[in-house]
Amino acid sequence: MATVAVHRAVLGGGRPTLPYAETGRPGSGPPLVLVHGYADSWWTFEPMLRAMPAAMHAYAPTQRGHGDADKPAGGYLPEDFADDLVAFLDHLGIERAVLVGGSSGGVQARIVAGRRPDRVAGLVLLGTPALLADKPGTAAVREAVRTLEDPVDREFAAAFARGLAVGRVAPGFLETVVDESLKAPARVWRETLRGLLETDLAATLTGILVPTLVVWGDRDPVLTRSDQQLILDAIPDSRFAVHEGAGHVVYWEDPERVVRELAAFSAALRP
Numbered sequence: 477m478a479t480v481a482v483h484r485a486v487l488g489g490g491r492p493t494l495p496y497a498e499t500g501r502p503g504s505g506p507p508l509v510l511v512h513g514y515a516d517s518w519w520t521f522e523p524m525l526r527a528m529p530a531a532m533h534a535y536a537p538t539q540r541g542h543g544d545a546d547k548p549a550g551g552y553l554p555e556d557f558a559d560d561l562v563a564f565l566d567h568l569g570i571e572r573a574v575l576v577g578g579s580s581g582g583v584q585a586r587i588v589a590g591r592r593p594d595r596v597a598g599l600v601l602l603g604t605p606a607l608l609a610d611k612p613g614t615a616a617v618r619e620a621v622r623t624l625e626d627p628v629d630r631e632f633a634a635a636f637a638r639g640l641a642v643g644r645v646a647p648g649f650l651e652t653v654v655d656e657s658l659k660a661p662a663r664v665w666r667e668t669l670r671g672l673l674e675t676d677l678a679a680t681l682t683g684i685l686v687p688t689l690v691v692w693g694d695r696d697p698v699l700t701r702s703d704q705q706l707i708l709d710a711i712p713d714s715r716f717a718v719h720e721g722a723g724h725v726v727y728w729e730d731p732e733r734v735v736r737e738l739a740a741f742s743a744a745l746r747p
Contacts, residue, residue: 480525482518485537487563492546494564499525500533505742506572506597510536511561513579514672515636515665517543517656520578523649523731532739537564539581541664543656552667554675558587565595574742576600578727579640580608580672583680590683598745599688599711600738603724605699606681606706609673613698621669624662633657642695642723649728681710688714689741691734693722 478499485494497518500507510521518536528534538545539557551560561584565573574597577585582604589596608614620632634654641650660668688711692704708714717737719726727734 477526478528478530480522485564485567487560487567489563491560491563492540492548494537494539494545494560495543496535496537496564497521497525498533498535499528500530502533503531505745506574507570508532508534508738508742509561509565509570509573509575510534511575511577511581511585512536512539512542513577513581514668515542515633515657515660516578516581516653517545517659519543519652519656520725521727522652523646524727524735527732527735529739532735532742535564535568535570537561539584541668542660544659547661547664550667552664553671554583554587554680556671557584558591561585561588562592562595571595572597574598574600574738574745576602576738577604578602579604579724583672583675583677586684587680589686589688590680593684593686596686598741599684599686600691600741601688601707602691602727602734603693603696603699604690604707605677606703606710607677609677611698614673618669618673621665624665626662628658628660628662628665630654630658639697640724641728642693642697643721643729645725645728678706678710681707684711685713687741687745689717689737690714691717691719691726691737693719693724693726693729695721696724698724
């Protein structure tokens with residue numbers, strides 16, 4: 477089991493301070509930077525980080541407003557998170573990285589891949605939506621989030637997290653995920669969701685020329701195969717990995733397989 481160390485990145489320039497987890501050691505290839513999704517934190521990747529061999533060097537920042545990161549009054553659009561991500565790379569002196577976006581974290585990851593291909597060696601999208609506003613359950617979630625007050629109701633957060641997985645997830649880990657989500661104030665839940673729903677997500681798929689791996693669970697309660705096909709059609713150098721029997725968060729349900737896929741994908745990247 478890999479050792480995971482937690483540090484803090486003081487981005488400066490008016491940007492928030494972000495905690496981040498790190499595992500592995502620097503190697504000859506670009507490191508992985510894992511980008512979490514909505515109402516989450518770096519903890520969502522803890523099972524993957526623990527499963528990584530020492531030769532895989534990975535970072536997982538917690539984004540503004542979430543977990544133990546700073547919680548500024550504004551800046552919760554996908555492009556704001558994308559700008560923070562580039563600042564995070566700058567802070568750590570990372571010239572190029574493999575960006576791994578989990579769920580909606582893949583939106584800001586692909587924004588960076590499209591706008592700053594010089595900083596991105598490869599892109600991995602784990603259960604990332606091509607589009608979101610068109611999904612059947614979106615209106616109900618938006619209405620529920622609109623009425624949230626501080627402190628965010630634990631049962632609401634737990635139901636939200638439980639609804640993302642269909643396979644077995646360790647109960648203790650799921651409790652930690654819920655604890656982390658409750659660190660985001662109600663306004664961050666609202667503003668982050670608003671940003672995702674009001675951004676033209678189709679436009680964030682254009683101009684991505686870096687090698688891309690799309691990973692999807694075929695029992696995902698949120699995303700359909702046709703949604704994932706939109707991503708594959710938009711990105712020329714993309715490939716598809718299907719986890720049969722898995723739900724939305726494949727990295728919770730089968731972290732070891734995802735780590736193997738990341739290792740193979742990274743090894744195949746051009747120097």
